[in-house]
Amino acid sequence: MKPLEIEKDIYIVGGPDITDGRDGCIYLINLGELILVDTGAGWSVDKIVNNIKELALDCKNLTRILLTHCHIDHIGGAPEIKRRFGSRIYIHKLDAPPLENGDPVLTAANWYQTSFPPTPADVKFNLPEEILAIDEQKIVCLHTPGHTPGSICIYLDKSGKRILFGQDLHGPILPEFGSNLDDWDRSTQKLLDLDADVLCEGHFGIYKTKKEVRDYILSYRRQYGVE
Numbered sequence: 001m002k003p004l005e006i007e008k009d010i011y012i013v014g015g016p017d018i019t020d021g022r023d024g025c026i027y028l029i030n031l032g033e034l035i036l037v038d039t040g041a042g043w044s045v046d047k048i049v050n051n052i053k054e055l056a057l058d059c060k061n062l063t064r065i066l067l068t069h070c071h072i073d074h075i076g077g078a079p080e081i082k083r084r085f086g087s088r089i090y091i092h093k094l095d096a097p098p099l100e101n102g103d104p105v106l107t108a109a110n111w112y113q114t115s116f117p118p119t120p121a122d123v124k125f126n127l128p129e130e131i132l133a134i135d136e137q138k139i140v141c142l143h144t145p146g147h148t149p150g151s152i153c154i155y156l157d158k159s160g161k162r163i164l165f166g167q168d169l170h171g172p173i174l175p176e177f178g179s180n181l182d183d184w185d186r187s188t189q190k191l192l193d194l195d196a197d198v199l200c201e202g203h204f205g206i207y208k209t210k211k212e213v214r215d216y217i218l219s220y221r222r223q224y225g226v227e
Contacts, residue, residue, distance in 0.1 A: 003051040006206055007198060008159050013051040016203065019044035022112060024073040024202045027165055028052060029156070031134045033063040036087070037154060037165050038202070041112060042076025049084075062087050064132075066141065068167035068202065069151040070095035071108045071177075072116055079119045088122035092143055095150025096121045105176060106148075125152060144191065146184025148177055153191060164213065166191055167202030170220050185226040188217050 003013045006027075012018065013036075014026030023040035026048060034057060040048060052059050062085045067075050070091065078099075081087055091099055098106035102118040109116045125141055132139040137156060144153045147168045154165040169188065173179040192214060199207040199216060207213050221227040 003055055005055075006200065006208075007161060007163060010158070010163060010200075011055060012200070012206065013055070014040050014044060014048045015205070017205075018051070019047040022073055023076075024071075024167065025200065025205065026077075027200050028055075028057075029139070030057060031137050032061070033134060034059070034061045035064045035066060035132075035134075035139070036062060036081065037066050037200075038068055038074040038167060039065060039077030039081055041073045042080070042114070042116075045077045045080045045084075048077060048081075059085055065089045066139075066152075066154060067091040067095070067099070068153065068165065069148045070098040070106060071148070071168075072112055072114065073108070074167060074202065075099055075107065075119075076114075076116065079117055082119075089119065090123040090125065090141075091121045092150030092152050093124040093126050094145070095148055096124050106178070108177070125150075142190065144187035145180060146187045147171055147173065147179055149180070149183075151187070153187075155194060155196060161197040162194060163198045163200065164191065164194060164196035165200045166196075166217075169201065169217060170203070171224070173224065181224060181226070184224065185221070188221055188226075192217055 001017045009030040011028040027037040029035040104110045199213040
């Protein structure tokens with residue numbers, strides 16, 4: 001697969017079928033400045049950069065990296081992208097320690113038989129909801145614990161649609177990750193209440209109707225026995 005435009009100025013530029021099988025999905029928001037949502041596992045930075053260039057966008061404008069949680073398949077490319085382009089790294093404060101300490105268990109680096117270098121975060125989200133305002137556009141970052149304590153989901157309203165970046169809604173819910181099913185229950189209910197039109201998910205791609213988004217979230221709520 002090649003990178004593609006999901007909605008106007010919103011793209012998928014990486015993921016298991018695009019860059020590397022070990023990558024989570026990598027999304028790009030173009031608001032004049034470029035915002036990357038997650039960065040893959042770290043082996044495919046060159047491919048990510050080339051995919052952005054293929055969209056006729058300039059990586060010098062890649063100002064922000066929004067990390068949805070602290071697992072290697074989502075954070076692995078962040079240090080190198082920051083080194084190349086000076087991008088600022090954003091993560092929730094509860095998931096910042098594994099990133100900053102290079103924790104092999106909490107980053108799941110040991111699952112991938114690799115390591116992650118301790119990497120400072122530039123901005124640590126702290127509130128239940130934080131808003132990044134870029135010109136007239138607002139990007140909302142919601143604290144949605146469950147899969148990890150500091151998981152976030154991101155949404156924006158653009159061109160009449162609500163687009164949700166809901167990475168790893170499927171879990172897994174595991175004690176070694178600090179997962180919490182009660183938190184996950186509350187978080188997924190909060191996401192259902194958003195009534196999003198499009199879901200950009202962390203491993204399984206893109207869902208493009210309200211019904212598909214809702215059905216996807218409900219299917220995992222049933223699987224975990226909270227519905």
